[in-house]
Amino acid sequence: MSQTLEQQLSALKERLIEVNDLRSAGAVLSWDQSTHMPRGGAEARARQRATLSRIAHQKATDAELGHLLDWIGARSADLSEIDAALVRVARRDFEKANKVPADFVARASACHAQSYAAWSRARADDDFGAVADHLRANIDITHAYATYFAPFENIADPLIDAADEGMTVRQVQALFREIRPALVASVKVITELPPLDASCLKKAVSESDQLAFGLDVADRVGYDLERGRLDKTLHPFCTRFSAGDVRITTRFREDDVTDAFFSTVHETGHALYEQGVARELDGTPLGRGTSSGVHESQARLWENIVGRSRGFWSYWYPELQKRFPAAFGDTSLDAFYGVINRVERSLIRTDADEVTYNLHIMMRFDLEIDMLEGRLDVADLPEAWRAKMVEDIGVEPTDDRDGCLQDVHWYSGYMAGRFQSYTIGNVLAAQLYNAALRERPGIPSEIAHGDFDGLREWLRREVHMHGRALPPNAVIEKATGEALHAAPYLAYLRGKFSELYGLDLAE
């Protein structure tokens, strides 16, 4: 590499790391706000975060950064593979950021903040009418936002691409068509059976004991606690400040003592991904997970495919019983396994089981596309929601609080581009797990002995370490030898729930 190219690369990295530092600082302020901040800090904190965002955006769209990217990009043949990836990703980020004027971003943020506040009140009051105009405004803003990225086939394509690079509405719809019939049929068959008794989950276990158990499992799974920590929040999340500081949070529910545990394992999956990104990418735009869908696959793989498996609990359930004899002493492993996997016609997405979960996602995706494309008027959303619920899940919400007001997504940001990642994650989790088993068939037996190293290291090597150096489709094809497809996921569900319910669920 020539002296000058090296200098320009180093100038580029300095600028990129500065932007990263500002965003990481914003993430610390946000984490603090969710975990420890006294109530009185809210107003100034919002302004402080906005200031950091604004300065980060200015620096991320600085013309000098563009010139550096142009100059280096013209010499990309002389770059190492990793530097070439850095320049490719940095250019993608730069172009995306520069397509949207800063004052539009500020206007959109203000609009989303108002809409969020209105939603909080409307949801508490079960008053969809009070937030309908905000939702209309969000649709308009989403249209205006997407238009900066024209041309596209579908108005939501730019939003999907921002989260799941390489995906489009058409591809997401094709994936959904592949899985919906089997899911709808399975829910129908399973819910005709008598429901499982879940009362064993409504036990009093102290929050600190729950935290300790979750943390011990996370530790064994491979979450490095020298580079992370677990706190309590209203909504669980994972956040990365650096390679050396990736934190997770969990929540607690009185009516399900295992909720905190599965939230912890879910976030641990996210955290393993971030902790597993190659150290030398830290601080650069390559130093994080490659897409929302791939990220979600890591969370779902550990939460569901591992964490809700019989093998996992054949090892951990005796430990759970030992720690919480009053809560679980009288419940058998079989009963416990059944209850944590019970399939129900559920109203609430975040409480849904593995079979119904994606049905919740698909109807949201369909509705947001319909609203964006003008086929569904906001005034008709509550009714359309109820109709979809009855059609796909077979249950009808009696109010909008548990209906179209239940999720914050539409009311707190652009209208689309977020729900699809959850289903991509579920589908991909099974595809990745299958690929890992092909190479290392002993993984299920390792898990049943409390040993997660084989699976984790396979994921680290095939998925985690690349960070954003590989785009999502490249990661998927490299790790599994195939493009994203639903067959492994459908086979996984069929196998697991046929066995659990003593049925033969159709293909």
Add this chain to the structure above:
Amino acid sequence: MSQTLEQQLSALKERLIEVNDLRSAGAVLSWDQSTHMPRGGAEARARQRATLSRIAHQKATDAELGHLLDWIGARSADLSEIDAALVRVARRDFEKANKVPADFVARASACHAQSYAAWSRARADDDFGAVADHLRANIDITHAYATYFAPFENIADPLIDAADEGMTVRQVQALFREIRPALVASVKVITELPPLDASCLKKAVSESDQLAFGLDVADRVGYDLERGRLDKTLHPFCTRFSAGDVRITTRFREDDVTDAFFSTVHETGHALYEQGVARELDGTPLGRGTSSGVHESQARLWENIVGRSRGFWSYWYPELQKRFPAAFGDTSLDAFYGVINRVERSLIRTDADEVTYNLHIMMRFDLEIDMLEGRLDVADLPEAWRAKMVEDIGVEPTDDRDGCLQDVHWYSGYMAGRFQSYTIGNVLAAQLYNAALRERPGIPSEIAHGDFDGLREWLRREVHMHGRALPPNAVIEKATGEALHAAPYLAYLRGKFSELYGLDLAE
């Protein structure tokens, strides 16, 4: 006010708030580092904080900010009192920041970071020689730094002025001359008496119970917990992120169960000051305490004059006994009061009692001025330290760990400008308390009934609310009717310790 002046003022405030937000973000990152950050986060966190500092410094020294200050300053007759104060303080900050080149600041920071690391090792190894060269470098850097602020009478004057505006080496020395003889004489007389038995403080009390007691007292004193919180750190501190978020921390010691308590009350004094600054100053350069010395006076007033008074404990000691019967059930209020105020020939500043504490400060101040002025060579510091200790406090450290390596100050920043604030704070605390009693003689009786509102509201009105709108000397003269002087402090010590030890300590 003309339309244009109003616009320019608003542009000024926008820039100042942006700098404030960056610094507040840095403070959150620093707080997190001390309280919750996993070990692995240290390296990136240092870089993130440096990035925030660098950008804040760039924005604080931006020529456009100078032009705004010039333009508005030329029209200061048209400004409200508070806006005039804002422009005065902002100009002072701007000029100070602009006198020092950014690359010097970066070089000094790097040098201080190295020196701090060397000191940590040298202190652990009791090896002064290993850090002597770093100390020499810090002296040189301090010289170079001060020179940017020439002319001055004494090389340390710019450093003192930065912490305690309006004070000089000459004035600090005059204050010290006023109090040293009485302190030296008192220590001599008191320590000839048989020592008090402090074994009642070495009791096991759980950290969470200690925290809860400290927090209950802080709450009663008036620390608003909707706008604050208490955490555990190695070294206690108070930090302000905004008017709505002022946090404190405390430490725990096995050999003194009251240490966490008095640290909490000390930091509560700092926090009451920050929470008491007028809300409308928040986010501007006026929105914090006016100087280090005035800040320290608030901490010392609550910690010592209130928190170590007989009246205070006549209310709280029964509560302490009720909460910790095993630790304090057998100790009388009189014995407890004596022990928490016992005077000893101490080696360690941070453990020193009210009588010896300032002697520790004065010798440090003398030594740092001697080193800066070239009268004392770094190689001779350990011996000079021992000689001063014997002369003033009557005890000699057997190693440098408890001698000239005990405090981080000289090894982690510029060489002077920090120790004097502690003594100014002690002296001023008594002067302010006297002034409060003149107006509201019932305060001691209120305190003895667990009621702190009268004292706190007087301090809020006379000191806290002004923030930096009044410089320190103006605050002192407005609140007490006099310039800073030592007589009330000496009278306070004489009265308290004559009574405690049954002596008649000389004037």
